[in-house]
């Protein structure tokens with residue numbers, strides 16, 4: 027028996043491929059900001075802790091300044107985490123609503139708790155940034171913010187794995203309809219969550235290489251960011267590959283067989299591996315050379331974008347393959363394309379992107395202010 031609720035009788039207003047393309051694209055952008063937040067927050071916490079606990083030397087000043095450079099940008103990163111999370115949520119609901127709504131309702135209390143965890147995390151980020159910018163020991167505020175962000179990530183991982191397990195839904199709902207019950211043990215959950223947490227560190231390393239190219243930051247701090255960002259990227263990307271292989275090895279064999287035949291995964295998998303290998307080499311080179319040019323920042327951006335897109339495509343194939351093994355074919359939908367609505371959507375999308383580009387250009391042209399802890 028197919029465990030998924032009946033499909034909505036209203037047909038999709040645009041082709042499945044268009045929804046999928048928009049979903050993967052926006053999700054890759056959400057993942058870049060999530061990884062920046064998760065990794066860089068812990069880096070800033072560590073730097074503030076080390077800098078404040080051993081005051082006096084040049085190393086302490088470098089650490090406090092580097093922590094402040096990162097921490098003051100984190101509330102802005104959080105804005106992107108949230109705003110770039112909404113579009114993939116909408117696209118995912120259109121494509122996978124029958125599975126995603128069910129799992130969200132089953133863990134409803136945790137799902138709703140994200141709103142409050144998010145608000146507390148955001149508030150802590152502002153408090154941490156203010157303390158770090160003043161050169162005060164504020165690491166514990168940042169550590170609390172990290173804890174909340176990691177819990178949010180865990181709730182998302184729990185939901186995204188529960189939506190793939192229709193066989194446990196009925197028993198969960200029979201136990202309680204209040205949404206307070208977490209799913210039974212799933213071997214894919216922990217590696218999947220850790221995959222996202224470890225990914226944060228190499229993205230943070232690449233971001234530090236980008237920051238090293240900013241002229242508003244004093245020269246020694248830029249060199250410090252470049253060297254440490256380089257080795258962090260090289261080290262963390264190696265750890266993430268191991269965790270990724272672990273996550274893959276936990277998948278059922280029927281899914282692994284399907285992945286081997288999935289055309290998109292056959293391209294996305296090797297592309298991801300090639301890109302993370304490039305991140306490793308680039309990070310190692312930066313750790314030795316301590317570069318502080320804008321060009322290095324642009325290379326970092328391209329590497330992060332390509333790796334995250336490849337990962338989002340692969341993850342998409344993995345989900346489709348798992349759902350297919352339960353009888354859910356995401357491509358099997360009635361579609362009546364309403365091209366005028368699609369056209370309006372695309373016009374608004376391009377206008378929105380142009381607006382963001384204009385805002386970024388205004389920011390780039392603004393008079394630079396030297397960044398230094400108080």
Ligand code: HEM
Pocket residue numbers: 053056060107108111112114115116118144147175176178179180182183184186218219222
């Ligand atoms: C601190 C805040 C957040 C963190 C740390 C976070 C982290 C994550 C992580 C780790 C995943 C991947 C889960 C997995 O597949 O194992 C994820 C997926 C996702 N997140 Fe976020 N997230 C945050 C906020 C948000 C917000 C505010 C939204 C939406 C309003 C959002 C929307 C999504 C969506 C839609 C997905 C998965 C989409 C899909 O699988 O198709 N996230 N998030």
